[in-house]
Structure formats: C-alpha cells, structure tokens
Amino acid sequence: MKAVIYHAFSHKEAKDHDVQELGTQRAEAFVRAFLKQSIPHMSQQDCESHLQRKAVILEYFTRLKPKPRPKKKSKGLSAKQRRELRLFDIKPEQQRYSLFLPLHELWKQYIRDLCNGLKPDTQPQMIQAKLLKADLHGAVISVTKSKCPSYVGVTGILLQETKHVFKIITKEDHLKVIPKQNCVFTIEIDDFISYIYGSKFQLRASERSAKKFKAKGTIDL
Amino acid sequence: MAGQVKDREAFQRLNFLYQAAHCVLSQNPENQALARFYCHTEKTIAKRLVLRQDPSVKRTLCRDCSSLLIPGLTCTQRQRRRKGQRWTVQTCLTCQRSQRFLNDPKHLLWGDRPEAQLENQADFKPSEPLPNIADLSKENVQTQALNTTE
Numbered sequence: 001m002k003a004v005i006y007h008a009f010s011h012k013e014a015k016d017h018d019v020q021e022l023g024t025q026r027a028e029a030f031v032r033a034f035l036k037q038s039i040p041h042m043s044q045q046d047c048e049s050h051l052q053r054k055a056v057i058l059e060y061f062t063r064l065k066p067k068p069r070p071k072k073k074s075k076g077l078s079a080k081q082r083r084e085l086r087l088f089d090i091k092p093e094q095q096r097y098s099l100f101l102p103l104h105e106l107w108k109q110y111i112r113d114l115c116n117g118l119k120p121d122t123q124p125q126m127i128q129a130k131l132l133k134a135d136l137h138g139a140v141i142s143v144t145k146s147k148c149p150s151y152v153g154v155t156g157i158l159l160q161e162t163k164h165v166f167k168i169i170t171k172e173d174h175l176k177v178i179p180k181q182n183c184v185f186t187i188e189i190d191d192f193i194s195y196i197y198g199s200k201f202q203l204r205a206s207e208r209s210a211k212k213f214k215a216k217g218t219i220d221l
Numbered sequence: 222m223a224g225q226v227k228d229r230e231a232f233q234r235l236n237f238l239y240q241a242a243h244c245v246l247s248q249n250p251e252n253q254a255l256a257r258f259y260c261h262t263e264k265t266i267a268k269r270l271v272l273r274q275d276p277s278v279k280r281t282l283c284r285d286c287s288s289l290l291i292p293g294l295t296c297t298q299r300q301r302r303r304k305g306q307r308w309t310v311q312t313c314l315t316c317q318r319s320q321r322f323l324n325d326p327k328h329l330l331w332g333d334r335p336e337a338q339l340e341n342q343a344d345f346k347p348s349e350p351l352p353n354i355a356d357l358s359k360e361n362v363q364t365q366a367l368n369t370t371e
Contacts, residue, residue: 076287102247133230137241205266209269
C-alpha cells in the first residue's frame with residue numbers, strides 16, 4: 001500500500017518542507033483510517049486491489065466505415081421518359097418557317113460537300129447512294145404521290161425524321177406530320193431531283209446510316 | 222494532305238448534325254427541343270457505327286438528355302475548389318445532371334500528346350535478335366535422340 005498511495009518523506013524533504021516526520025507505522029495507520037472513513041462500504045482488501053489496478057491504454061480505435069456503394073452509371077433517359085418529358089416536341093411558338101431557312105442553307109452546303117460539288121457530269125446513281133446515307137434534316141421536301149390525296153403537294157423544310165414519320169414545316173408556318181408509308185417524296189438539290197419511296201424508307205435516321213439498301217424491282221405505293 | 226478517312230460520310234453527317242443544333246439554337250434560343258433531337262441523333266449514329274468523337278464535342282452534349290450545353294443558355298458553369306484543386310462544374314438545366322472537369326493547364330488529352338501520333342511512335346525493335354525457330358527444332362530433335370540412345 002505504501003508503494004501505491006504514498007511514500008514516506010525522507011529526513012531532508014521533511015526538513016525542507018517543515019513537515020513533522022511521522023514514523024512509517026503511524027503514517028500507514030493514518031492512511032488506512034482515512035480510507036476507511038472515506039470509503040466505509042469497501043473492505044480493506046478490495047480497497048487495496050482497487051487502488052493497485054492499472055489502467056490499460058487501448059490503441060486508437062478506428063470505427064469501421066460503411067463501404068461506399070459503387071455509383072450507378074446513369075444510362076440516360078429511356079424512350080418512355082423522353083416522351084413524358086416531351087424532350088423533342090417543338091412548341092407552337094417556335095414553328096416559324098423563317099427560323100429554319102439558315103438550317104436549309106447549311107443542309108445544301110453539307111450535301112454539296114458530300115457529293116463533291118454536284119457537278120452536271122456527276123452520275124445520278126452516285127448521288128442517290130450518297131443520299132440514302134445522308135442526313136435529310138433541313139432539306140426542302142415535297143410529297144408527290146400518296147394514297148391519301150390531302151398529303152399531295154405539301155412542301156416544306158424537314159425538321160424531324162422518325163421511324164414512320166417526316167415532320168415538315170411549310171411556308172404557312174404549319175408543322176405537318178406526314179407518314180412515310182404509302183407516300184413518295186421529292187428532294188431537289190441544284191437541279192437534281194431525287195425521289196424517296198417512303199415505304200422502303202421506314203427506318204430511324206440513325207439506323208439508316210448503318211443499313212445496306214438492296215435494289216428491289218417492285219416499288220408500290 | 223491527310224489520307225482517306227474511314228467512315229468519312231458518317232463523320233460528315235455527325236459534323237452537320239452538330240452544326241445544325243448550333244444553327245437552330247442561334248436562330249431561336251428557346252428552340253432547345255430540336256437542337257436536342259439533332260444531338261440525340263448524332264449520339265445514336267456515333268454509337269451505332271462505333272465512331273469516336275473528340276472530347277471537346279462530347280463535353281458539350283449532356284450525357285443524359287442529349288442537350289447541347291451552352292453556358293448561360295442550356296447549362297450553368299461554376300468554378301469550384303476542392304482538395305486544393307479547381308474544378309469546372311457544368312450543370313444541365315434540363316435534367317440537372319452535373320459534370321466536373323479539372324482545371325489543369327498542364328493537362329493534355331491523349332489524342333493531343335505527341336506520342337499518340339502514329340508517326341511519332343518509335344518502331345518496336347527487340348534488344349536481342351529472336352532465335353531462329355528452325356534451329357531450335359533441330360536442337361530439340363538432337364536432345365531427344367540422345368535421350369533415346371541412353
């Protein structure tokens with residue numbers, strides 16, 4: 001106990017601090033009496049064992065962090081979500097023919113570049129082959145034949161091409177939605193007139209670039 | 222002059238669609254739907270024909286809704302600081318998707334590095350001449366013959 005709680009003053013320390021020097025036995029008796037008075041419910045043995053207990057210093061405890069879930073790679077919007085959000089729908093106030101004339105000029109420039117200048121001696125087959133893979137957005141397109149007579153004669157700038165439909169804006173600022181099925185369309189580029197048979201053209205604009213067209217004999221509306 | 226490019230027509234088409242989207246937006250900034258449609262078509266064609274577009278083009282298209290990202294019009298652009306680095310944060314105003322790009326003036330894309338160019342790449346020359354296969358086969362035959370005689 002002496003070693004745990006206290007140690008006796010040496011003769012020199014007692015002299016320096018002007019402390020009355022007690023005998024070892026008296027000092028120990030005093031400490032025991034003091035502890036018994038302070039902690040009456042504890043026995044002497046328990047008290048000594050309690051005082052002799054050494055604190056165990058634990059190492060720094062790192063809390064295990066929950067593993068971060070791998071971020072899901074966003075795959076973009078689905079076709080259904082696009083329809084619901086109306087991402088590709090042209091608002092009525094933007095349906096003005098004059099707004100899309102620069103687009104038509106850009107398209108003409110693109111076609112000339114694609115067909116190497118559209119010279120008069122250019123083979124029509126080559127132009128037709130290029131037009132099959134070309135983009136038609138911005139072209140001036142007109143309906144020449146159709147099973148539905150009300151579609152015939154509609155002319156305008158092609159704004160959107162989907163799998164089954166051409167969306168054309170006319171000079172009267174009307175957005176016409178014309179199905180490809182059972183219609184023949186005409187595209188005129190610098191005196192070259194090309195016919196598009198809609199029934200054979202029922203592909204998405206993006207799919208047409210990879211599609212190989214086969215020459216088939218029968219063409220029917 | 223550059224050599225003949227494979228899928229030249231397809232690249233011309235992608236170029237046209239990208240320009241068309243810009244043209245439509247410059248005429249009427251409200252007409253974002255049509256620009257989005259053209260950009261979506263462009264992305265689909267590139268994916269279908271497996272064509273690699275330049276990163277500068279891809280960064281101007283939203284990866285979710287295919288909008289043409291023009292700061293102040295279809296997206297917001299902010300400079301952020303994090304971990305002692307500056308980042309450009311681009312947020313699409315249609316779908317709220319954000320993209321972060323590190324502002325590092327020293328950074329070079331792989332395509333812009335000189336070693337990426339084919340003519341700058343050193344031809345592979347092995348340090349030691351490769352052994353003749355015919356000689357090796359002869360040696361093997363001799364060792365087998367020795368083993369059988371023993």
